[in-house]
Amino acid sequence: MSTHFSDAVRRSRSGSSAILVLEDGRTFVGEAYGALGETFGEAVFTTGMTGYQETLTDPSYHRQVVVQTAPQIGNTGVNDEDDESSRFWVAGYVVRDPARRPSNWRSTGDLGERLAAEGVVGISGVDTRALTRHLRSRGAMRAGISSVDLDPQSLLARVQSAPQMAGADLSAEVTTSSRYTVEAAGEHRYTVAALDLGIKRNVSRRLAERGVTTHVFPASSSIDELLAVSPDAVFFSPGPGDPATADGPVALAREVMRREKPLFGICFGSQILGRALGFGTYKLGYGHRGINQPVLDRTTGKVEVTSHNHGFAVDAPLNTVIDTDFGGVEVSHVCLNDNVVEGLRGLEVPAFTVQYHPEAAAGPHDADYLFDRFVELVEKKG
Numbered sequence: 001m002s003t004h005f006s007d008a009v010r011r012s013r014s015g016s017s018a019i020l021v022l023e024d025g026r027t028f029v030g031e032a033y034g035a036l037g038e039t040f041g042e043a044v045f046t047t048g049m050t051g052y053q054e055t056l057t058d059p060s061y062h063r064q065v066v067v068q069t070a071p072q073i074g075n076t077g078v079n080d081e082d083d084e085s086s087r088f089w090v091a092g093y094v095v096r097d098p099a100r101r102p103s104n105w106r107s108t109g110d111l112g113e114r115l116a117a118e119g120v121v122g123i124s125g126v127d128t129r130a131l132t133r134h135l136r137s138r139g140a141m142r143a144g145i146s147s148v149d150l151d152p153q154s155l156l157a158r159v160q161s162a163p164q165m166a167g168a169d170l171s172a173e174v175t176t177s178s179r180y181t182v183e184a185a186g187e188h189r190y191t192v193a194a195l196d197l198g199i200k201r202n203v204s205r206r207l208a209e210r211g212v213t214t215h216v217f218p219a220s221s222s223i224d225e226l227l228a229v230s231p232d233a234v235f236f237s238p239g240p241g242d243p244a245t246a247d248g249p250v251a252l253a254r255e256v257m258r259r260e261k262p263l264f265g266i267c268f269g270s271q272i273l274g275r276a277l278g279f280g281t282y283k284l285g286y287g288h289r290g291i292n293q294p295v296l297d298r299t300t301g302k303v304e305v306t307s308h309n310h311g312f313a314v315d316a317p318l319n320t321v322i323d324t325d326f327g328g329v330e331v332s333h334v335c336l337n338d339n340v341v342e343g344l345r346g347l348e349v350p351a352f353t354v355q356y357h358p359e360a361a362a363g364p365h366d367a368d369y370l371f372d373r374f375v376e377l378v379e380k381k382g
């Protein structure tokens, strides 16, 4: 460790020191936040000003070191209502200024303590603006956080041998071990079989509000297992990892479409459906993560402000009807920041997808209508 560097480590504000090392060698010094220890993952930034609890519990962040661009994190503590799954999933957590004293009427605890209890190794006191600009110009990359080894060179060697996100097949690590059911709220109207590739609770909640009973299935389920609950429709969930690895779910999506069951896919589910229709997927430079991404719904001409969390995207031509094994398909939604494909729609097969998060949690509710569209598709089919 250079003298200059150890001085910086000693100067850190309080508690234990920690370092963050990116795979290109860029290093940030700060304080340990959450659990003490060492962790590795893909460094990505999210721009949401609210919703850190939903972010931390979103399974799609599995194996990612999440950088919050919002400078103050933890102000409203944690509560018993906002978890999007049964645990924290992020591989590591990077913030600038953690709240010393959380305050909110729903708060039941402190974020730093919850991070520690969940075993999430984090770092605070980081210049998250500089880090974000670095990731934005160089791209998302592997990173390590350590409060046990403060030597950047030795940490860098381990960062460089950590697994990449490209090629990562993570569904089996986040999916439910057995099937469970989320009952419709009020009168039951329809039954949906949902493939859990890393589902968020708000998806089944949004469906339940519309009279849908959702049976949530493990990622490795077969078409016969799905059909055994006599679903009116099938849903493919969001989830972590590289869609290029998801051959099992891609084959399943083709089976669903062959049977002309209505099919809706969100995010990872959208990428899988894209592949099932014959499109490729690719890795974005630094991804879309935040809750104010503008998306154009080309079927209505309306712009919606939406919640995103994706590092990969579907490669499909924007301005034409595309001929696929399942008939004509068009790009229904695009991101207005960069023209990335944000949704697909079958013109003959009853299937559609969005690459972003109509379930929000966190985020605005502009895209809530997509759950209505799903139910309308089921109605039409029935």
Ligand SMILES: NC(=O)CC[C@H](N)C(=O)O
Pocket (backbone or CB within 6 Å): 060, 237, 238, 239, 240, 241, 242, 243, 266, 267, 268, 269, 309, 310, 311, 312, 313
């Ligand atoms: N939220 C998601 O479903 C993410 C999908 C995929 N893992 C990506 O990063 O693009």
